[in-house]
Amino acid sequence: MTVTVYISCDSGALALGAERIAQSVSREAQQRGIDIRLIRNGSRGLFWLEPLVEVQTDQGRIAYGPVQGHDVSGLFDSGFLNGSPHSLFLGLTEELPFFKKQQRLTFARVGLTDPVSLEDYLAHDGYRGLHNALTISGADIVRQVTDSGLRGRGGAAFPTGIKWNTVLNAEADQKYIICNADEGDSGTFSDRMVMEGDPFVLIEGMTIAGIAVGATQGYIYLRVEYPHAHKALTTAIAKAYAAGYLGQNILGSGKTFDLEVRLGAGAYVCGEETSLMESLEGKRGLVRFKPPLPAISGLFGKPTIVNNVISLASVPIILDKGGEFYRDFGMGRSRGTLPVQLAGNIKYPGLVELAFGLTLRELLYDFGGGSANGKPIKAVQVGGPLGAYLPESQFDIPLDYEAFAAIWAVVGHGGIVVFDDTVDMAEMARYSMEFCAIESCGKCTPCRIGSTRGMEVLDDIINGRELNKNIPLLRDLCDTLLNGSLCALGGMTPYPVLSALNHFPLDFGLTDQADAA
Amino acid sequence: MTETASMQTTLQDITTRLKDKPGALLPILHEIQNAFGYIPKDSITVIASELNLSRAEVHGVISFYHYFRESAPGHHTIHLCRAESCQAMGSKQLEAHVKNRLGIDFHETTPDGKFSLEPVYCLGLCSCSPAMQIDSEVFGRVSPETFDRSLAKIGA
Ligand SMILES: Cc1cc2nc3c(=O)[nH]c(=O)nc-3n(C[C@H](O)[C@H](O)[C@H](O)COP(=O)(O)O)c2cc1C
Ligand code: SF4
Numbered sequence: 151m152t153v154t155v156y157i158s159c160d161s162g163a164l165a166l167g168a169e170r171i172a173q174s175v176s177r178e179a180q181q182r183g184i185d186i187r188l189i190r191n192g193s194r195g196l197f198w199l200e201p202l203v204e205v206q207t208d209q210g211r212i213a214y215g216p217v218q219g220h221d222v223s224g225l226f227d228s229g230f231l232n233g234s235p236h237s238l239f240l241g242l243t244e245e246l247p248f249f250k251k252q253q254r255l256t257f258a259r260v261g262l263t264d265p266v267s268l269e270d271y272l273a274h275d276g277y278r279g280l281h282n283a284l285t286i287s288g289a290d291i292v293r294q295v296t297d298s299g300l301r302g303r304g305g306a307a308f309p310t311g312i313k314w315n316t317v318l319n320a321e322a323d324q325k326y327i328i329c330n331a332d333e334g335d336s337g338t339f340s341d342r343m344v345m346e347g348d349p350f351v352l353i354e355g356m357t358i359a360g361i362a363v364g365a366t367q368g369y370i371y372l373r374v375e376y377p378h379a380h381k382a383l384t385t386a387i388a389k390a391y392a393a394g395y396l397g398q399n400i401l402g403s404g405k406t407f408d409l410e411v412r413l414g415a416g417a418y419v420c421g422e423e424t425s426l427m428e429s430l431e432g433k434r435g436l437v438r439f440k441p442p443l444p445a446i447s448g449l450f451g452k453p454t455i456v457n458n459v460i461s462l463a464s465v466p467i468i469l470d471k472g473g474e475f476y477r478d479f480g481m482g483r484s485r486g487t488l489p490v491q492l493a494g495n496i497k498y499p500g501l502v503e504l505a506f507g508l509t510l511r512e513l514l515y516d517f518g519g520g521s522a523n524g525k526p527i528k529a530v531q532v533g534g535p536l537g538a539y540l541p542e543s544q545f546d547i548p549l550d551y552e553a554f555a556a557i558w559a560v561v562g563h564g565g566i567v568v569f570d571d572t573v574d575m576a577e578m579a580r581y582s583m584e585f586c587a588i589e590s591c592g593k594c595t596p597c598r599i600g601s602t603r604g605m606e607v608l609d610d611i612i613n614g615r616e617l618n619k620n621i622p623l624l625r626d627l628c629d630t631l632l633n634g635s636l637c638a639l640g641g642m643t644p645y646p647v648l649s650a651l652n653h654f655p656l657d658f659g660l661t662d663q664a665d666a667a
Numbered sequence: 668m669t670e671t672a673s674m675q676t677t678l679q680d681i682t683t684r685l686k687d688k689p690g691a692l693l694p695i696l697h698e699i700q701n702a703f704g705y706i707p708k709d710s711i712t713v714i715a716s717e718l719n720l721s722r723a724e725v726h727g728v729i730s731f732y733h734y735f736r737e738s739a740p741g742h743h744t745i746h747l748c749r750a751e752s753c754q755a756m757g758s759k760q761l762e763a764h765v766k767n768r769l770g771i772d773f774h775e776t777t778p779d780g781k782f783s784l785e786p787v788y789c790l791g792l793c794s795c796s797p798a799m800q801i802d803s804e805v806f807g808r809v810s811p812e813t814f815d816r817s818l819a820k821i822g823a
């Protein structure tokens with residue numbers, strides 16, 4: 151009997167050598183005259199175990215990892231194709247605690263299926279959401295999404311249903327769906343993992359969005375730094391077209407939805423939705439004044455939904471199981487699940503999808519296992535380069551948009567970057583200013599000039615020059631950025647800068663909290 | 668056909684084929700950079716006339732985006748991540764090693780034309796920081812030693 155073996159084609163796994171392992175396993179099987187079926191799946195998101203090799207057995211999938219090139223022949227010798235013991239034997243993948251404790255809704259198929267196999271997608275409940283959507287009115291689709299409580303996962307956490315409703319009610323000869331796949335935040339990779347590991351779920355989510363609001367054209371604006379995601383998406387889109395899930399008369403419904411991937415060109419600010427649309431229109435990615443809202447006048451001046459990858463990829467399960475099913479996960483006004491990404495200096499880096507409400511401490515220690523080198527964790531940055539740095543005293547805060555807002559922090563895209571006690575927070579604050587200066591679109595002065603000035607002031611502070619003058623100056627500058635910027639790039643750079651200053655005054659040469667005021 | 672003539676033909680082909688797409692400029696620039704490794708000066712005139720834009724507008728777009736380049740890169744391009752997660756895992760020390768090893772700074776090419784070094788702000792490989800990309804291949808948990816080995820493999 152042919153045994154099925156799974157080795158990931160996720161970029162994270164590839165970066166750790168999965169391609170070499172896949173080739174080596176194929177070669178070894180051939181030499182031994184064993185017939186195997188090698189499937190390149192997405193990643194389960196347990197990156198300290200990648201390259202992970204899974205074998206299909208009667209009990210389920212047995213995992214071995216992390217597998218290095220020199221392990222392969224030994225694995226064959228010990229009979230891993232029957233799930234036999236070996237020093238890299240991990241047992242059933244789905245029983246691994248890091249995986250088992252999760253609640254995977256959006257990531258239900260990622261790591262399980264062959265990402266670009268439509269048959270596999272269908273066999274694992276794919277396109278059930280679209281089938282349901284085609285039997286109800288656009289308004290009813292939007293109502294399901296509203297009822298689910300889904301809020302944008304791209305950063306601002308705006309209710310998705312409300313956005314869709316605005317576009318639904320806008321009168322226009324053409325409407326657009328844009329998927330914001332720019333994922334520029336450091337410490338985030340969930341968008342990439344979905345696009346590489348289950349591209350059809352994003353395609354299905356966008357198709358449902360198009361049918362809901364009457365938009366016939368969709369664009370996925372993908373960052374150029376993600377070539378593997380690009381390949382997976384274009385392959386999946388071609389298959390969806392060939393099988394009648396995209397294009398004219400989708401599944402005989404008379405509805406049309408076309409979809410195309412467009413590549414960005416390395417500008418962080420193009421993740422901001424209005425800048426993204428300028429870029430899609432073929433211009434410099436300058437941020438537009440709002441209003442008008444994109445929902446009223448967006449791409450090429452037409453009503454446009456702009457949603458994050460995870461937001462859109464969460465739509466199929468909502469349409470499959472109903473808005474209430476999704477809403478029953480979570481706490482307060484943060485409903486459903488959030489794919490949290492553990493990165494930086496952490497022992498068990500990876501993807502954790504869970505209902506909102508878990509504390510940072512649970513994530514950092516129960517899932518993440520503490521820092522990679524066993525040193526104390528000094529700070530974590532949540533929500534990307536514009537997110538605040540949190541000290542240990544704030545680790546008991548639950549993941550919840552409002553709870554984070556209450557301590558002047560953001561959940562953002564759910565990325566958590568961990569730093570051990572060797573980090574110098576004044577240097578991190580300086581880096582935030584530098585990043586803002588490099589990535590500023592240049593439209594407003596506080597951001598364009600202020601960030602460069604911020605670097606200079608921080609250099610002075612780092613060199614211990616006139617702290618009594620420079621600390622207030624830095625605060626002033628942050629105030630101007632906060633209040634005088636057109637978009638969140640300039641407007642939120644003070645979050646990492648001021649949180650670093652407020653929580654870690656010693657790193658700025660101050661003796662205590664009081665000096666930092 | 669001379670080299671410039673064949674370049675002109677390629678430029679013209681790409682531009683003619685893509686110019687009717689809505690928002691055609693970025694897709695055109697991407698294809699040109701794919702074809703030549705950079706955006707040759709001559710392409711600006713061609714694009715501007717085909718898309719009915721001023722040359723200044725086309726140039727403005729090229730220069731806005733970090734990814735587009737107006738001079739030929741080295742034989743291999745190394746993208747080193749500078750963002751937070753990689754910093755948390757020692758990318759600054761790695762960066763110093765890489766620059767020292769290649770003898771160049773970011774945005775430069777080695778004198779023998781073999782390597783170009785570019786910064787990148789996250790490759791989405793933060794679960795295996797520090798990360799880098801050499802041409803189309805990605806690498807995680809890069810140390811000075813594994814960097815040297817990767818370099819040796821592609822012939823440094
Ligand atoms: C500087 C900047 C960068 C952003 N980058 C992204 C991004 O990479 N991906 C994303 O989905 N949203 C990003 N956003 C948020 C978008 O502007 C927008 O709120 C989001 O795409 C809306 O989708 P959602 O409602 O599904 O979250 C960014 C915002 C700013 C200000
Ligand atoms: S804050 Fe910065 S990035 Fe945002 S619009 Fe102003 S200049 Fe552009």
Ligand code: FES
Nearest residue numbers: 748753790792793
């Ligand atoms: S921060 Fe370096 S890969 Fe994400």
